[in-house]
Amino acid sequence: MDGVVRNPAQWVTLQGCRKVLVVVHTEVYGRRLRELLPLLAADLRVQVAFTVAPHAFNGGALRALHGLGGVVLPWEEAVRGEFDLALAAGSQGVERLRAPLVRLPHGAGHMKLARVADARRPGEPRGVGGMGRSYLMWGDRVVPAAYAVAHREDLELLRASCPEALPVTEVVGDGVHDRIAASLPLRERYRMALGLRPGERLVLVSSTWGLGSSFNRLDALLPRLLAELPDRAYRIAVLVHPNVWSGHGDWQVRAWLDTLRRRGITLVTPDADWRPLLVAADWVIGDHGSVTLYATMTPAAILLARFPEEDVNPASPGAELARVAPALSPAHPLAEQLAYAAAEYPAEAYARIAGRISSEPGRFNANMRRLLYRILRLGEPAYEPATAPLPDPPALDSGTDDRSGACA
Template identity: 75%
Template sequence: MERTQWLTLPGCKRVLVVVHTEVYGQRLGDLLPLLESDLRVQVDFTVAPHAFNAGAPRSLKALGAPVLPWRAALRGDFDLVLAAGSQGVERLRGPLVRLPHGAGHMKLSRPLDDRDPGAPRTVGGLGPQYLMRDGRVVPAALALAHEDDLATLGRCCPAALPVAEVVGDATYDRIVASLPLRRRYRAALGLRGGRKLLLVCSTWGPGSSFSRFDALLPRLLTELPRQEFQVAVLVHPNVWAGHGDWQVRSWLAAARRHGIAVLPPEADWRAPLIAADWVIGDHGSVTLYATLTRAAVLLARFPEADVDPASPGAELARVAPALSFARPLPEQLAYARAEYPGERYARIGRRISSEPGRFGRNARRLLYRVLGLGEPAYAPALPPLPVPRRGARGGRDEVPA
């Protein structure tokens, strides 16, 4: 549903939430509870130009949010603009607060994003190509998750250091706060009688584990007894947006027919992650967030050339066992569980956020400072992660069943 005219309460500060992709929309969704119940603030949403923005309207529809057309957003004046991406935001009128859209700033910039051919690759999201236009820093504030990110920013884009502020990580806080609900999540996912959950996750791009699913998924079907294991697959929304829902469902159709659950791109993956006993992943954020849970991690792929060697993700690759195609899967899962490096995973997890449990407090303070308003007279709180719904909708699995 598109909003074609301004409907603003008198005296309201106007906030624009800019969604580039479905992932960015999910990330920004964690900020919305910090603005709710305040009649001094009105929030609008728009979808920005992006190669993978096909799923962005779906995430806004799930919120019940009317969408302001991009051209109308460019004509508007806002008191605060929130975005997790960079494309087009310099054209909007209003102070911009930029947030990261993943964990740990692991990935290096893509060569196609770099404007200076031959120059060293920067860290994704923290280089000048993401933060500057025409020689000026675009964000009024750059929210970071960890103090270490300041050093990375200083190497990649020192001009942005004056606007950087460490606020923590909402996903970190919500996962940690929801860990006591693990039994409830597992019950909702149908994991009874000692049945184990193996979550196979993939980021996007040529170095992702998705590019090896043609070899991995048949092994999961033939080597893991279905009465003992539930396998669920989580594919990055950019894969769905880039190839199209039909194509991804088609590629995974045989696996689904044989009992592997495929989480749709709009699903909140964090509760299944907490419920998982094992995670097979790559250099994506979900794999890194698994260090906060009880799951034993195995890496199906890890393209070192595309990862910042100083990042927590690179440290995880030096700790987590690598999946082998030469040994039986049950043997490798048992090994990963028996050799679970709990203390080292805990140290890696602490590198995701240096403000544990304080994202709500820090982020709301930042937003209201930019808005020029006093904060509401109650402590901000982010809700626990919702209990997954079982079953299917629209031909796609909601959660494992």
């Protein structure tokens, strides 16, 4: 990748600059952290470098930094350097950093329980992923200088799972929430950019990763969508979690889905921004991933293809969504189920659930910049940090050349 530096001594810093290290564990974490970069941009008092930390799914981490042209320090060199601030959305290895650390969650709603394999005391129930002592402490020390969470409800989770971290925890909101909210008025523009024709409807199939994800049943769902939905009335796009791409490899994921792609399904690549597609979608068929939860902010009707209750935090907004959203049935025609989900759209319930994503709607940039500059011991730049709408998406790749004819 561009800008890899083999020795921190080769990283040329301006005199007097505060040095910031962005620690990327996975592609998902990296994309979450990229949202923070505009808060530090154009400030000659601040200089940013990146590093890729150890993680089982860090194969796609550099892809999250693609095109930035930033300096990327090797991990072992980065942990020997000293920085004025470090940013991370993961926990592995961050106790080694020589910098005050700001940690962020990497998804919405703290929905998933910790993996069964994660260490916990005998007899203890599974904690909430990202919220326990094993994620936030090293020995008897709280690792982050600040833990930036999205909602006041997260404070109650911490009070139960890691009360030691409460003094450093701040409720700042959710940057993805705010970008989606700012982009909702551009829904029709995104639909035009995607190439949707008048009368065409977009079905977005979204999968998280893991054994309970809908990816493990796409071999049954996607052929049904192709067989049952008229191809002049519906476009189908599939969004697969980057950990699936990293865990299995890009070639393997493409190979598994290539036949379906050649029949007209769009496979959204992991480097694409999924959020404009979500804003543009008419239906979202999802599971217990963050994308399904963010869909409650949009006009899209939601159907749940899978929802492994045993792996979900029962107090999360995702669990509430599972009690409200219709579940996909293998025994009824898909067109009828899509029509049902649209006709029975529970607007009030979805608005309530969406309200649990962030308790600081529209204020993430202001809150987060205030936190970062406080730790940097600098005054903030003298302008409001705006929340930019999402960029236009590229046109959907149908995998076929024949898109002629009127929509049904």
